[in-house]
Amino acid sequence: MKATIITIGDEILIGQIIDTNSGFIAKSLDRIGVEVREMISISDDKKHILDTFSQLQNKVDLVIVTGGLGPTKDDVTKKTFCEYFDDQLVVDPEVLAHVTQLIEGYFKRAITQMNKDQALVPSTCTILHNKVGTAPGMWMKKENTVFISLPGVPYEMKYLVEEEIIPKIVREYKRPYIIHKTILTYGQGESLVAERIEHWENNLPGFIKLAYLPNPGRVRLRLTAKGTDKGILEAAIEENVKSLDAIIHDIIVGFDDDETIEVVVGKLLVQQNKTISTAESFTGGKIASLLSAVPGASHYFKGSVVSYATETKVNVLGVPQNLVDEFSVVSAEVASAMALNVKQLLKTDYAIATTGNAGPSKGDSDTEIGAVFIALATPNGVVTEEFNFGQPREKVIDRATIKSLEILQKEILKIV
Template identity: 50%
Template sequence: MIATIITIGDEILIGQIVDTNSAWMARELNRVGVSVLEIMSISDDEDHIVSAFAKAEQQSDIVLVTGGLGPTKDDVTKTALCTYFQDELVLDEATLQHVKDLFAKYVKDKLLPANETQAMLPSKATILKNEYGTAPGMLLVNNDTTFVSMPGVPFEMKALMINHVIPYIVEKGELPYIYHRTILTAGQGESTIAHRIEQWENLLPSHVSLAYLPSLGSVRLRLSCKGMDKEQVTRDVDAQVDQLYGLLADIIVGESNDETLSQQISALFKSQEKTLAVAESCTGGQIAQQLTQHPGASQFFKGASVTYATQSKVDLLDVDQALIDKYSVVSEEVAIAMAIGARKKFKADVAVSTTGNAGPDKGDSDVAVGTVCIGIATGDQQYALKFMMGNHRERVIQKTVNKSMELLQKELLKKAVI
């Protein structure tokens, strides 16, 4: 089954918001064996929307549309659907009652006529109830292509996908099994890895594909296969992954299909019943943010101190001023002291710290821009490592976050730190 995803909204095209809906929908479709052929972002213009519908129908079995379903005049998706399907808007009493119930329960403002227009829907559509908002989903079929229109609010769209759209797709027909395994590596760049595995890659079976997914400080290698025989597909990919482990054992730090590294670290802390504290300087709280964005973080995350200024390291983490004067605020010695201080302050089993010069100015230290020290403190040991992360501020910060996560994972897995 082939799908096209269309996101509607001028706010996407001018960069006012980032389209995260498409990526999420593509992952969910992939889980059930649907291949996404194209993702389009288009303006709030009826003619443009109708043209996009026509193109999508020619190439797809299912077209998923998000956005343009609000109560204001610039939301034109419903009228575009009526134009394309030669339909008209009619009042759907069930949707109207749902809108009234939501306003009565959650909204202090008076229900306006514009809000009631949410219940004016194409007469040919199958209505998909939106439990969390006033704009329902709509399903229409034309020439064997199914169109599903959903609101652009992410949590509303996700609920409609999970409760209605995915079950509909699964019931619609036999789907192939798609299997991925994603290997996480750290410490070497994409070109170096490609050189190391060139011979293996050249001998990959034609139905098994390899994708390089580089990011700052790490590269993910994703092997994929699709077929109707689930067991065969799984065996083929697993056999290649086994060979890959033999070739890259020194730089492989784990696997991640849909999980991020921060999710894997969270799971390790929970399974080992250990707790974590964080002391951040140059990363400005981004390590804490990545770890606490996942549900259940309170089970292991004790707290964080963003000690950005030099004096705050002394006042909040009990870093000795003499240590700073002797070695510089960006030093392995200070990183260790920060980790020890955070571990004591929050009574945690493990602590990680960052101190560095992200640039563009040198700040409180004379070390070169891009110099970063990351500290780890546990009940058994304390250590720090120094890195050169480049000369671009955002790059330095993100690489430091990623390297900190890598060191935490290695500590929890009891691997030798590179």
């Protein structure tokens, strides 16, 4: 079963917002064995949407459209569906009752004509009831292709995908199995990893595909197996991961599929019953916010002192002023003191500290732009590493954030 995802909205085409809806839908479809062939973003232009529909007709089984369903004049999806299906809009009483209840009961204000118009749907569509918003989803079929329209508001879209679309596809369509396994490697570049595993890669069975996903300092290897027998796929993946592990065991740091570094680190801390805090300068709380974004973080994350200003490092964290004067605020010495002091202040087993110059201009230090010190206080002491992450500012912050969690991970796993 093949699908195309279409996002409608000029705001995406001028770069004002990033489309995250398509990624969510793609992941949800992938899990049930539906292959996403293409993602397309186009403008709120009826003719362009109709042309795109025609091109996809009978080429894919499923076209999922998000956006363009709001009550205002710039939203065109519903009219376009009517034209494509030679249908007309009618009021659906159930949707109207829901919209009325939401506006009058929940928002406590009079319903307007525009609100009421949300209950207009093409007369032949199957309605996907949107319990968390006013715009309903629509499911319509022409020849071999199903066209689905969803609101663009992310949590409304998510609700309809999870509660309506995925269950309906699972009930009504036969699909193959798609299994992914991602291997996280650390410390060697894409080319080097590729040369080491070339022979192994050449011997992969035809139904397993390998992809390299490089990030600075680490490469994820993704294996994808597709077929009708889940048992065979799983066994083949397992066998090939095992033979891969024999070749590059020294650089493999994890096997989990979708897991981000903060989730991996969180699991390690729970396993070992340890706690963590952070003292952050230029990362500004980003490490803390990643750690705490994970459900259940309260089991290991106690908090952070974001000591952005030098005086906060001295007054709140208790970094000695003479250390700052002697070594500068961007130094291994200050990073170490920050880590040790926040560990003591928040009474944790581990503590991460960052100090650096993220740019674009120099701050309270003469250190060069991009220079970063990361310290990790452990139950046994403190280690500090120096980096230069260059520019721009955003990259320096992001790389230092990920790097600090990787240092923590390696320390916990003792694979340094």
